[in-house]
Amino acid sequence: AQTSFASGVWVDRMLALKPEFTAIAASRYNATAESVDFVSEAEHARQRVNAFVADATNKQILEVLPPGSVDSRTAVVLANALYFKGAWTQPFDVSTAPFHIPGGTTVRVPSMTTSESQHIAVYPGFRALKLPYKNDVQQQAEFYMLILLPDRDTVTLADLYDKAVSTPEFIKTHTPTGKVPVGQFMVPKFKFTSKFEASSDMRKLGVTRAFEGGDFSGMMTGGEGLSINGVYHKATIEVDEVGTVAATATAIVEFGSAGPGHGVDFVADRPFLFAVVEEGTDAVLFLGHVANPLAH
Known part of the structure; x- marks a missing residue:
C-alpha cells in the first residue's frame, strides 16, 4: 500500500508566523509554510493551495478550496491532505448483482465476488468483513478495509456509525481475525467524492471560540x-x-477579525459502513458508507 500525508500553511505577507510555530509544524507534521498576498492576489493564493493538495493526493483531489472561499480579508490558510492506494492481497472476480438502495429501489451494480475463504465474523445485528491490502515491503505499515453490513430490520447504518465514532475500541474489537469458508459473497465496486463545509458541525461539538475572535497569537x-x-x-x-484509491483533504480559512463455520455468507446488497484501517495502531484513515454504489 502507498500512503502520503502533507500539511501546509499559507499566511498573508503582512503577517508573520512565529518561529516556534514554524519549527513545530515542520518537525512534527513536515508542514510547508509560504507567504502569499491575499489582499491583491487572493485567487492566485487559492490556486496555490489547491495545487498543493492536488500534488499531495496524486491528483485525486483537485480543488479543496472552492471559488470565493479566499478573499482580501483572509489572513491564513491551513491545509492537510492524505493519500492512500492499496491492492488487495488477492484480486476478486467481477459480476453484476442487485443492490437495494434506500427508498425501495433496486439497481444492478458491478460487484466483487470470490469462492476463496475470507475474514468474516457475525455479530448481533450485523456482520463484518476484513479485506487486507497487499504489503510487499517489510517494515512498512499494513492496512485493511473493514466493511460492516447491518442485518435487515435489526441494526441501522446510523447505529453502526454511532458506535464506530463514539467507542474507540469498536473497530478493533469487531475486526475479524480468522478466515472462514464463504457461501455467497458479493461486495459492490464503488467510487464517490464527498465534500462539505464543517464549521457548523465543529460548533455543535463545542469548538466555538475559534470562530468568534479566537487567540492565535x-x-x-x-x-x-x-x-x-x-x-x-x-x-x-x-x-x-x-484494490482501493482514496484521498482526503481539509483546509481551514481564518479571517482577520463470527465464529468458525462453513459457507458463511457476506452479501453486501444494501447500504454498509466501511473503514480503511492501519493494522498496527488501529488508526482509521477513512470512514464512510455506501448507500448507492452507482452514485459518484
Missing part, C-alpha cells in the same frame, strides 16, 4: 482576534476488484 504575530471563517473538507475513494 501563539501561531503568528497579530494573531489576536483572528477567527476561523471556513473549514472545507473533501474526500474521494474508489474500490474495485484490484
Whole structure:
C-alpha cells in the first residue's frame, strides 16, 4: 500500500508566523509554510493551495478550496491532505448483482465476488468483513478495509456509525481475525467524492471560540482576534476488484477579525459502513458508507 500525508500553511505577507510555530509544524507534521498576498492576489493564493493538495493526493483531489472561499480579508490558510492506494492481497472476480438502495429501489451494480475463504465474523445485528491490502515491503505499515453490513430490520447504518465514532475500541474489537469458508459473497465496486463545509458541525461539538475572535497569537504575530471563517473538507475513494484509491483533504480559512463455520455468507446488497484501517495502531484513515454504489 502507498500512503502520503502533507500539511501546509499559507499566511498573508503582512503577517508573520512565529518561529516556534514554524519549527513545530515542520518537525512534527513536515508542514510547508509560504507567504502569499491575499489582499491583491487572493485567487492566485487559492490556486496555490489547491495545487498543493492536488500534488499531495496524486491528483485525486483537485480543488479543496472552492471559488470565493479566499478573499482580501483572509489572513491564513491551513491545509492537510492524505493519500492512500492499496491492492488487495488477492484480486476478486467481477459480476453484476442487485443492490437495494434506500427508498425501495433496486439497481444492478458491478460487484466483487470470490469462492476463496475470507475474514468474516457475525455479530448481533450485523456482520463484518476484513479485506487486507497487499504489503510487499517489510517494515512498512499494513492496512485493511473493514466493511460492516447491518442485518435487515435489526441494526441501522446510523447505529453502526454511532458506535464506530463514539467507542474507540469498536473497530478493533469487531475486526475479524480468522478466515472462514464463504457461501455467497458479493461486495459492490464503488467510487464517490464527498465534500462539505464543517464549521457548523465543529460548533455543535463545542469548538466555538475559534470562530468568534479566537487567540492565535501563539501561531503568528497579530494573531489576536483572528477567527476561523471556513473549514472545507473533501474526500474521494474508489474500490474495485484490484484494490482501493482514496484521498482526503481539509483546509481551514481564518479571517482577520463470527465464529468458525462453513459457507458463511457476506452479501453486501444494501447500504454498509466501511473503514480503511492501519493494522498496527488501529488508526482509521477513512470512514464512510455506501448507500448507492452507482452514485459518484
